[in-house]
Amino acid sequence: MSEPPLLVVEELEVRYGNLVAVRALSFEVGAGEIVGLIGPNGAGKSTTLHAIAGLVPYASGDVLLGGKSLRGGPPEKIARAGVALVPEGRRIFGSFTVEENLHLGLAARRSTGAAAAVESVYGLFPILAEMRDRPAGALSGGQQQQLAIGRALVAEPDVLLLDEPSLGLAPTLVDLVFEALGAIREHGVTVLLVEQRAQRTVALADRTYVLGNAELRMTLSPAEAGDTERMIAAYFA
């Protein structure tokens, strides 16, 4: 039998009061994979990431990382267990320097070699090295997204959860973000990517799950990125 998947979401159900935001959701992310999660607004994509990261409690179901349950853990414990969430809107610390933002990411790091990890992020995103002593708020939107991703990577997480990294960025900057995701894949980081840009996500990811109305609707392979009709059908199903 092959090794179990790195991240397993089992029958996840999240409610906000009477509203069911995620219903009976099950999926897996294998080590080294990039897995996409797409769907219309309100489908439950961000809520799923928030539940995995410990920001919202779930009514039932479980999330397993390397076979161990993350259920009920506070966000900092889950981060230290190896799950890094790059939140929607980036949420960088604008009045802190670029370097301080990266050093904050080290809080969840489990092994030594912090300095090398920061240098490796500077290698991945050279603009951050150039701006390291500037306030992070002075960076452009795309650079801030690089910083947010870099800040997660310095912890060397087992899984990187990305919540709409291209949201609010100019088209050229969106290219930059997807390039960065490609670079991250080269580093062997496991990624769960929530995105609005469905076609690009399906093309990039090893496998893409389509959520609709709090439920899993279908699974798409990269080959289906050009199949617009099937994707539209998935959105309106």
Next chain:
Amino acid sequence: MTPFAAINAQTLVDAVGLGAVYALMAVGIGLVFGVLRLINFAYGQLVMAGAYTLAWTSAWPTAASVAACFAVVLVLSIVLERTVFRPLRTQSPAVMLVTTFAIAFLLQSIALILDLRDGTIGEAASTFASLNQAVSVGGVDVRRVTIAAIVAAAIALGLLALLLARTTIGLHMRAAAADFTTARLLGVRADRVIGLAVILSGLIAGLVAVILTVQTPLVTPGFGLKETIIVLVGVVVGGLDRLWTATLGGFAIGFATGVINAALPTDKTVFLPSAVFALVIVVLLLRPGGLFSPRGRATVVERV
């Protein structure tokens, strides 16, 4: 004679001394507000507890008496955090504020019961009575406690600034104050930064207790209450969203109180709070976001 004739170098030094004490209290309140979004109205009662400890241990060697003061304030701070603030962390700011009111009155009542054991209200803290003597500095008579307060505040604030700017836990505290949810997502331990903020805040309350008992040796259950109210006003005037603006606000209101106190005729000092609060209203009308907030900047910190 104009009222301002009374404002001389002596007045200014005293006003700086008062500003230093209020700045310390503002930091103590601001540190906890930063990580808990909790305005601790009971902060003055921590100072009061330290002052009573100093009074009751007056016969002890000075170092032991001061150590007991810091120990009592620290233990009380930690107990309050564990039993009250932590369970209420997810409640609304209004609930937390009202709770700290309740704690303030509870602590005052406990102090009253303990104080009345000898049949009189008020205990004398005489550990540092010698600090009340004046020394001449460049022709100006300055009470030693004023110099001690300014030096102690400068050292304490300097050490705190270094801790926040240069250490990892300081970085974590600043991050928690700016955006607690994101800080936790990055692995910053909530309990640890809150615990450190409470301990630092408690240490500062202990220091304030030592300084205030020199200036006002008679300790009563209301000790520190008036100062807390004025400091809270100063903190709001400065802007509570950032620690340094809150600190400057505390200093500013202390300094203003010292100067207005000297400018008022002796028989009119009863109007001191009215004059200070009138000034506060004018400042808030002109700068609603606080004295030190950049124009047009929203002071509400956005959170996830």
